[in-house]
Amino acid sequence: MPVAAFMSSANQPIKVDIWSDIACPWCYIGKRKFEAGSGLFAGAGEGRGVEIEYHSFELSPDTPVDFEGNEAAFLASHKGIPEAQAQQMIDRVTEIAASVGLAYDYDNLKHTNTVLAHEAIHFAKAHGKQLEMTERLLSAYFLEARHVGKVDELAALGAEIGLDPVALTAALESHEFLDAVRRDQQTAVEYGIQGVPFFVIDGKYGVSGAQEAQSFARVLEQVWSVRDTADEEVSA
Template sequence: MADTIKVDIWSDIACPWCYIGKRRFEEALDAFASSEHSKPVEIEYHSFELAPDTPTDFAGTEIDFLAKHKGMPVEQVEQMLGHVTGIASSVGLNYDFDALQHTKTLKAHELLHFAKSKGLQREMKERLLKAYFEEGTHVGRIDELVTLASEVGLDQDEVRSALTGDAFARDVQADIDQARAYGINGVPFFVFEGAYGVSGAQEPAAFQSVLEQIASGSIGEASDA
């Protein structure tokens, strides 16, 4: 039995449920850390673009994007965003959809791969999600991404060079291809030990259950993975 549990997480920066799922998974990790079968958990984030056709500089609000580009009635969009804002608040997140700047997330994903190469992927992931959903930061432009990267300890010149030269574009595409191979159509999606998948921003207890069963060797009995 392995000394660590590997969890691969496919998500998008522009996915409100991905940030909620991140918080719920982190709560599960805290509980698992104090459990009988506790062991280290290795986490790696992978790229997934929910709306790859989105322009970098989208002219409009989040409501405009969902209503006009996804064919949803404005009233339905407003109700949906209000619902997800409430759920986000329940896990300590303060979503601000009025300030949010909808954009293509490809460069942000490239930055995550650069950060991974420097051992700072998890810190970069958290900073990008907070910037996008809580602070109204434009995460599609290189200048803003360089600033955010510097805040987690990455070298600004190295980041700018990597993002300008598309050095990590192939890594992003490899993640997307792997998601397709797994049959992943939506995010967040959690893959435990390369074999057991959990879809969506599940409650912490669901994530903890999978971790416990893997750690105890009883995963074959699990029904939610």
């Protein structure tokens, strides 16, 4: 058997790097659609699998921790549009979120700066719970009106998924993982990522936006097929 056969990537999970922001409504919608799409892909068998890693992206880094005003007011100011138009955009995204089982609570949502939330996700990653923390923070922000810009709230949310709240508090107060957040952001710049969610598949293929589940499944299947063909050529 050729040595290359031992190094085959055909049965290795497809690595998917996702740039995302906790305050991005399309990121949560995209997460649900990607999960459905990767489920369709994995369900086709033959060892198909996906390994996910999240990366930090701040849509609005100048947002204060305690923003005064509702989401429509923020969006209108941020995009330079009338508040009525901003509310229409919110209503539309709320409908789309509902179609994937997410009940966005924009009436009570607490808009905030998300850099600490990203630091908390990196802390969780260091403790093997990045995926759980990402889901917990998105749910807390969009569905439960929790304040994800404050250390004590982030520590409490981390404790809910099994993280040490004392250690998480210390990490957030010292900004232990801020450099990791900045490295993610710099990589996004190098990739030319200007909006999220953004998916980098197998380190080669970029997919932008909250695509439909079937679209994600097709992309993963195409990457799997290309990878399989390349392995056959190498081992021949």
